[in-house]
Amino acid sequence: MSASPTLVARTGSFFHRYANPGRFLKLGARLQPWLTWPAIAFTLAGLGWGLFYSPADWQQGDSVRIMYVHVPAAMLASGGYAGLALCGLLSLVWRHPLADLAAVEIGPVGACITALCLATGSIWGKPMWGTWWVWDARLTSVLVLFFLYLGHIALIRAFDDPQRGYRAAAILALAGAVDLPIIKFSVQWWNTLHQPDSITLTGAPTMSASMLWPLALSTIGFSLGFAAIVVARTRAAVMESRIRALLSSPRRGGGAA
Amino acid sequence: MTHLPYIVASYGLATVMALVLSIGAALRLRRARARLAALEQTHNRNAGTPFTP
Numbered sequence: 001m002s003a004s005p006t007l008v009a010r011t012g013s014f015f016h017r018y019a020n021p022g023r024f025l026k027l028g029a030r031l032q033p034w035l036t037w038p039a040i041a042f043t044l045a046g047l048g049w050g051l052f053y054s055p056a057d058w059q060q061g062d063s064v065r066i067m068y069v070h071v072p073a074a075m076l077a078s079g080g081y082a083g084l085a086l087c088g089l090l091s092l093v094w095r096h097p098l099a100d101l102a103a104v105e106i107g108p109v110g111a112c113i114t115a116l117c118l119a120t121g122s123i124w125g126k127p128m129w130g131t132w133w134v135w136d137a138r139l140t141s142v143l144v145l146f147f148l149y150l151g152h153i154a155l156i157r158a159f160d161d162p163q164r165g166y167r168a169a170a171i172l173a174l175a176g177a178v179d180l181p182i183i184k185f186s187v188q189w190w191n192t193l194h195q196p197d198s199i200t201l202t203g204a205p206t207m208s209a210s211m212l213w214p215l216a217l218s219t220i221g222f223s224l225g226f227a228a229i230v231v232a233r234t235r236a237a238v239m240e241s242r243i244r245a246l247l248s249s250p251r252r253g254g255g256a257a
Numbered sequence: 258m259t260h261l262p263y264i265v266a267s268y269g270l271a272t273v274m275a276l277v278l279s280i281g282a283a284l285r286l287r288r289a290r291a292r293l294a295a296l297e298q299t300h301n302r303n304a305g306t307p308f309t310p
Binding site for chain 2: 062236
């Protein structure tokens with residue numbers, strides 16, 4: 001019990017040392033091409049393979065190719081929200097300014113990828129289930145995730161004092177993380193129309209390798225792309241905050257009151 | 258290929274979203290970098306010392 005404050009302090013010092021905005025700008029600039037170009041290559045390879053070379057499914061026909069977009073988007077929707085919750089934790093516990101900026105930038109990207117997941121799922125559902133939407137546990141919990149992203153975006157901008165917005169949004173991000181296990185286990189806990197997971201951490205995948213490989217490539221590509229976009233947006237946000245600081249600097253005479 | 262319109266719609270949506278997000282981020286980054294460089298140059302010229310936030 002007595003070790004906890006020390007652990008918190010040590011972890012805090014680690015995050016402060018390796019994630020201060022100035023250091024992040026340098027690290028981000030170095031990291032950016034290593035995220036961007038592999039993201040493009042993996043995504044094109046995965047989607048190209050999935051679209052033109054992987055086999056059609058014996059039941060679903062060619063509509064199975066939608067999976068190569070839908071599944072990575074679904075994984076990233078949850079993964080992005082986990083990132084948002086981590087930023088919320090860093091913000092609330094260590095008051096980390098970079099975590100606040102990153103949370104602001106992850107929100108819209110996560111909302112877009114969740115919207116893509118819902119839209120592609122719906123597009124797949126029409127020919128397969130005969131309907132665009134059902135109030136199934138998996139679909140509904142992902143829709144809730146989309147609303148959590150929207151709520152986070154709205155809340156962070158809802159206060160005149162940005163710090164209050166960051167705190168409120170961080171609490172929402174942490175509280176909303178309860179939706180992640182619900183999404184993950186919804187297909188086991190309830191009798192859903194959505195099929196169970198084909199890939200799990202504990203068991204062998206239930207799909208053919210000819211479909212698994214393009215799916216793995218597009219998932220890697222989407223993940224790197226998500227990271228590249230978030231890093232680029234966060235770098236821009238750090239620069240914009242420096243611009244605001246310079247403009248309000250007394251030496252410039254901008255906002256010396 | 259069966260279900261072609263659905264497949265085209267899915268891949269089209271993904272492409273549009275990826276382009277909008279990545280081009281938006283790149284333009285924003287470029288704008289911020291140029292503005293910050295210009296401001297720092299002016300600031301340093303006026304003050305004679307580099308800006309430290």
